Amino acid sequence: MKGMVFTEFLEMVEDEFGWEVADEIIEESNLPSGGAYTSVGTYPHTEMVSLVVNLSKKTEVAVPDLLKAYGRYLFKRFNDAYGTFFENVESTFDFLQKIENYIHVEVLKLYPEAELPSFDYERPSENQLVMFYKSERPFADFAEGLIQGCILHFGESITIEREDLNEANGSEAKFILSKAV
Ligand code: HEM
Structure with missing residues (x-):
């Protein structure tokens, strides 16, 4: 997926849940990219899945609801x-x-x-x-x-x-x- 999809996602997480939560889910997702996304880069979509699953665990908002909100x-x-x-x-x-x-x-x-x-x-x-x-x-x-x-x-x-x-x-x-x- 394009980096823009990730940078916008992390922007939403920061707005809704705070930058600490954004940092924590990056940490917990053990991302091959390390979570340093640039808007022009391309990254595996499985990183998005990991980020959403970890956000769901942390916030207790179901994965489908987070994806729709995004x-x-x-x-x-x-x-x-x-x-x-x-x-x-x-x-x-x-x-x-x-x-x-x-x-x-x-x-x-x-x-x-x-x-x-x-x-x-x-x-x-x-x-x-x-x-x-x-x-x-x-x-x-x-x-x-x-x-x-x-x-x-x-x-x-x-x-x-x-x-x-x-x-x-x-x-x-x-x-x-x-x-x-
Ligand atoms: C101005 C409008 C839109 C633009 C510029 C746009 C652009 C993009 C871009 C850049 C991606 C990411 C591709 C990648 O990560 O490699 C994407 C993915 C996607 N787009 Fe659009 N899109 C638009 C509207 C829509 C709308 C209205 C839908 C509604 C169904 C849609 C459905 C999707 C889906 C579901 C994906 C995720 C990839 C997948 O499911 O396989 N897009 N789009």
């Missing part, structure tokens, strides 16, 4: 850092449908070594969007948090129903988004 947080940061992806996009569904064929494509041009998931879409009706998440990494909860962040950003009333397609590790999931009408 997704919501990171969406806001993306909004600050990548304004161009938000230009002329008016709604949650418009934005989310651009991830696979536009946003993540551009991300890969910027960072050729980025490890990205894939999304398939279905649009059963005007008020529903179905997203199929698939990854080499177990981050369906993180994806759900990013989707929540997107809904909050556009201020819409949209519910998320989730079906895990790989219950063992969260690397495949179906998200059914329904607009309140």
Whole structure:
């Protein structure tokens, strides 16, 4: 994963739980990188898993809840850092449908070594969007948090129903988004 995913995560931990907690989880995770992340570097995603598991032990907040909270947080940061992806996009569904064929494509041009998931879409009706998440990494909860962040950003009333397609590790999931009408 890109270093930015780690630096933003540790930023969130500092904001929410204090820098001591951030230091402690780095220490306890025995990270191959030592935890000295730079935003342009690339690190094993297993380091993120270790950091989240240790944060969960310390805070007694469940791992899925931490990953979702991080997704919501990171969406806001993306909004600050990548304004161009938000230009002329008016709604949650418009934005989310651009991830696979536009946003993540551009991300890969910027960072050729980025490890990205894939999304398939279905649009059963005007008020529903179905997203199929698939990854080499177990981050369906993180994806759900990013989707929540997107809904909050556009201020819409949209519910998320989730079906895990790989219950063992969260690397495949179906998200059914329904607009309140
Ligand atoms: C401005 C918007 C976005 C930008 C700039 C962006 C960029 C990125 C970047 C840089 C990574 C890290 C790649 C790596 O670590 O190697 C990533 C990963 C990821 N992105 Fe996006 N992303 C955006 C929006 C979204 C949204 C709205 C979703 C919602 C589902 C999403 C889903 C994911 C997931 C789940 C990952 C983690 C990797 C994995 O699951 O395999 N992204 N994205």
